[in-house]
Amino acid sequence: MLNTGCARQSPWQPGILRVNLGTEPPTLDWHLSVDMISFEVIQNIMSGLTQYSNGVDGAKLTCQAACAKKWEVLDGGTRYVFHLRDDIYWTDGKKLTAKDFEYAWQRLIDPATGAAYAHFLYDVINAREINQAQIKDLSKLGAKALDDLTFEVRLNKPAAYFIYLTAGPTTFPMRKDIVEAYPGRWTEPQNIITNGAFKLDSWQHEYKIDLQANEKYFGGRPKIDKIKMFMIPEQSTAFSLYQNDQLDFIDNRSFTTSDIAQCKKDPNFKTQALLRAQYLGLNTLKSPLNDVRVRKALAMSIDKNIFPKILRRQETPMQSWIPPVLTGFKQDSGIAFNPEEGRKLLALAGYPGGKNFPRTEVLYVSREDTKLGLEAIQAELKKNLGISIELVNQEFKVYLTTRKLHPPHMIRASWSADFPDTDNFMSVFTSDSGNNYTGFKNKEYDRLVEAARGELDNEKRALLYSQADKLLCKENAVLIPLYMATQCVLYKPWVHGIDVNALDIQNYRTAYLEGSN
Amino acid sequence: MKEPQKRFLKQFSRMPMACGSLVFILIISVIAILNSLGINLSPYSFDQTSSDILQSPTFAHPMGTDELGRDLLSRVFFGSQLSIGIGIFTAVMSFLIGTVYGAIAGYCRGKVDAILMRIVDVAYALPDLLVMILIGVMIGRGTLGILLALGLVSWRGTARLVRAQFLQLHQEEFIEAARALGQNHLDIICKHMLPNSLGPVIVAVTFTVPMAILSESTLSFIGLGLSPPACSWGTLASDGWRSLRTTPHLIFFPGIFIFMSVLSFNFLGDGLRDALDPRTKASSKQFF
Numbered sequence: 001m002l003n004t005g006c007a008r009q010s011p012w013q014p015g016i017l018r019v020n021l022g023t024e025p026p027t028l029d030w031h032l033s034v035d036m037i038s039f040e041v042i043q044n045i046m047s048g049l050t051q052y053s054n055g056v057d058g059a060k061l062t063c064q065a066a067c068a069k070k071w072e073v074l075d076g077g078t079r080y081v082f083h084l085r086d087d088i089y090w091t092d093g094k095k096l097t098a099k100d101f102e103y104a105w106q107r108l109i110d111p112a113t114g115a116a117y118a119h120f121l122y123d124v125i126n127a128r129e130i131n132q133a134q135i136k137d138l139s140k141l142g143a144k145a146l147d148d149l150t151f152e153v154r155l156n157k158p159a160a161y162f163i164y165l166t167a168g169p170t171t172f173p174m175r176k177d178i179v180e181a182y183p184g185r186w187t188e189p190q191n192i193i194t195n196g197a198f199k200l201d202s203w204q205h206e207y208k209i210d211l212q213a214n215e216k217y218f219g220g221r222p223k224i225d226k227i228k229m230f231m232i233p234e235q236s237t238a239f240s241l242y243q244n245d246q247l248d249f250i251d252n253r254s255f256t257t258s259d260i261a262q263c264k265k266d267p268n269f270k271t272q273a274l275l276r277a278q279y280l281g282l283n284t285l286k287s288p289l290n291d292v293r294v295r296k297a298l299a300m301s302i303d304k305n306i307f308p309k310i311l312r313r314q315e316t317p318m319q320s321w322i323p324p325v326l327t328g329f330k331q332d333s334g335i336a337f338n339p340e341e342g343r344k345l346l347a348l349a350g351y352p353g354g355k356n357f358p359r360t361e362v363l364y365v366s367r368e369d370t371k372l373g374l375e376a377i378q379a380e381l382k383k384n385l386g387i388s389i390e391l392v393n394q395e396f397k398v399y400l401t402t403r404k405l406h407p408p409h410m411i412r413a414s415w416s417a418d419f420p421d422t423d424n425f426m427s428v429f430t431s432d433s434g435n436n437y438t439g440f441k442n443k444e445y446d447r448l449v450e451a452a453r454g455e456l457d458n459e460k461r462a463l464l465y466s467q468a469d470k471l472l473c474k475e476n477a478v479l480i481p482l483y484m485a486t487q488c489v490l491y492k493p494w495v496h497g498i499d500v501n502a503l504d505i506q507n508y509r510t511a512y513l514e515g516s517n
Numbered sequence: 518m519k520e521p522q523k524r525f526l527k528q529f530s531r532m533p534m535a536c537g538s539l540v541f542i543l544i545i546s547v548i549a550i551l552n553s554l555g556i557n558l559s560p561y562s563f564d565q566t567s568s569d570i571l572q573s574p575t576f577a578h579p580m581g582t583d584e585l586g587r588d589l590l591s592r593v594f595f596g597s598q599l600s601i602g603i604g605i606f607t608a609v610m611s612f613l614i615g616t617v618y619g620a621i622a623g624y625c626r627g628k629v630d631a632i633l634m635r636i637v638d639v640a641y642a643l644p645d646l647l648v649m650i651l652i653g654v655m656i657g658r659g660t661l662g663i664l665l666a667l668g669l670v671s672w673r674g675t676a677r678l679v680r681a682q683f684l685q686l687h688q689e690e691f692i693e694a695a696r697a698l699g700q701n702h703l704d705i706i707c708k709h710m711l712p713n714s715l716g717p718v719i720v721a722v723t724f725t726v727p728m729a730i731l732s733e734s735t736l737s738f739i740g741l742g743l744s745p746p747a748c749s750w751g752t753l754a755s756d757g758w759r760s761l762r763t764t765p766h767l768i769f770f771p772g773i774f775i776f777m778s779v780l781s782f783n784f785l786g787d788g789l790r791d792a793l794d795p796r797t798k799a800s801s802k803q804f805f
Binding site: 236262378383390392 | 564584585746763
């Protein structure tokens with residue numbers, strides 16, 4: 001670098017944390033967002049009934065008090081009563097009440113909202129019926145404000161994981177007056193009203209989101225004044241910016257696979273195993289994948305041990321859909337690598353040696369490491385089965401629309417756990433799930449998942465889940481699990497107090513900047 | 518051999534840079550043609566993965582390997598097919614469309630010329646990259662889309678050039694003589710006007726080859742080019758760019774090939790221009 005002779009500036013600005021979001025968040029409406037980018041922003045500007053303790057092991061995360069100072073579990077686990085703190089204010093000065101939760105939950109399951117995560121609340125009385133338009137009256141929902149500071153939830157039957165839902169963005173409170181006053185635009189910075197540690201200051205689309213410390217935050221004003229969240233999709237560009245002190249804290253989104261070796265030398269480099277499964281979703285309705293033998297052949301012909309070698313972030317290869325740390329995991333629930341058997345099945349399906357195999361597309365999000373992994377899969381399938389698959393990349397928002405409206409043969413997708421419970425993984429592929437793009441509808445699978453949901457005996461629950469997992473991955477090969485991802489973070493020496501957890505929730509409220517210039 | 522051809526060869530052979538460029542282009546073209554015929558000069562296939570990931574150049578892999586353990590040399594050879602192919606195809610497209618279009622405008626003159634040239638003006642005003650992206654999106658990714666996109670933006674210069682040549686030739690006496698003798702329009706165009714305007718056109722077309730190679734690289738670089746595992750020098754450079762810091766050989770080799778071929782076509786164009794233009798004196802030749 002040329003030294004131009006100017007006075008040397010501090011490489012960081014006091015009180016300002018600069019991070020990279022990677023892309024534009026598709027929406028900040030926490031009922032409509034389905035992706036980690038939106039959630040990262042929402043988690044920092046909003047606060048729910050509970051929040052996760054900071055933990056390292058995915059299975060050991062617990063819920064702590066947040067907006068609710070305490071809660072009671074009554075009637076054998078079918079009734080939850082939350083007692084709210086009475087010192088919580090929205091950013092416009094209005095007091096937070098249980099009504100705000102009641103409205104938010106009603107809006108979430110209102111079919112008119114079209115929330116992909118509405119099924120999260122299906123355990124609540126009448127939620128499923130309202131969401132499927134069998135009951136029109138929203139107030140029939142079993143979640144009610146008993147008074148300003150008491151929120152009561154009634155469940156159809158006990159659900160072991162229910163409390164986790166109250167820590168996720170989906171169940172955050174919402175202001176009825178604001179949402180209704182600015183339909184479709186209420187999440188813009190000039191309209192949005194929040195209650196979290198930070199508030200949305202400005203949103204320059206496709207460039208930057210600024211968050212400002214919320215002076216009135218009930219958990220105490222955060223130590224940093226401002227977070228600048230840039231949207232830099234190119235990993236190598238983001239890494240250059242980090243190296244030039246233009247970013248303070250970066251993660252997987254901001255360095256390429258080839259930068260990993262260099263990052264690992266940095267003392268401030270951390271790797272965290274995530275509850276994030278990477279998979280290929282197969283469209284069970286589209287030829288040639290509507291033939292289960294073809295799907296199985298594909299699943300048998302991808303050696304998943306190549307991923308940690310190529311991607312080099314300590315990924316754990318997966319065969320089954322249930323991650324190893326969660327209830328119900330069994331090594332043999334999935335399809336093992338067996339190219340010989342795969343070739344036989346493909347021949348039985350009418351494509352011996354991959355001959356006449358129709359054009360098959362895989363849709364993926366334009367990201368460098370995703371593409372690299374897919375090229376490896378492409379080479380595996382060519383080598384083991386003699387078939388060529390076509391890779392189609394799309395920008396994130398376009399990808400989300402395409403997979404919803406015109407799902408191609410395969411999608412390369414990623415499922416990040418919303419809460420550390422097997423149910424969160426299994427309910428992705430139920431018939432009524434808004435995240436199931438495979439066309440797979442199986443009554444037996446739905447029954448098993450439903451039964452496991454209400455089962456309080458952990459051993460029986462594990463058995464039900466492993467049966468469902470087997471049905472999904474081994475017998476029907478609806479998806480090909482690839483690997484469990486990790487989150488690698490790299491931060492400048494002046495950054496302190498950011499915890500990374502298995503759910504990849506990045507909360508900046510405890511962060512602070514300190515150090516010599 | 519006729520006198521002009523002899524003179525051309527003599528002039529051309531005096532320019533070592535142009536000759537060297539021609540040799541380089543011929544070698545690359547042979548590699549590209551062999552590759553498209555399925556004859557691979559390297560022991561590895563372009564999409565053959567291995568466990569030797571990101572190796573620096575060695576005897577087994579003279580250009581090293583990429584992130585999936587694919588031999589870079591065979592990928593660069595494979596890429597030459599598309600890069601050189603696209604370059605030549607675009608030049609041919611530009612020559613064919615441009616010459617016919619320019620000839621009609623230049624020969625008919627008057628209203629036809631005015632209308633045709635305004636269309637060219639409009640086409641010129643559209644930003645190339647935007648047009649190429651649009652066509653790429655409409656036709657879809659892959660070789661066909663790139664070929665059409667590049668072909669459709671490259672003919673305008675040639676059209677203008679041919680028209681200008683034709684307008685000039687109208688004044689010449691031998692054209693007037695041909696017309697007076699009652700030759701039909703097609704004969705006048707094909708036998709008299711075209712051969713006399715070809716020199717500058719060939720030179721201009723030579724320059725479209727490097728333009729096309731660079732444009733293809735640009736398109737691939739921004740992700741609108743080929744879909745994997747197919748590769749061109751552009752996609753190789755684009756992929757290698759990621760690991761510039763750690764494994765520079767991944768961008769170095771494809772980069773060198775793009776650089777060398779673009780430079781070669783430019784030198785060749787320069788050489789052809791000087792050799793074809795009777796007005797340039799041999800004594801005033803540049804030092805190369």
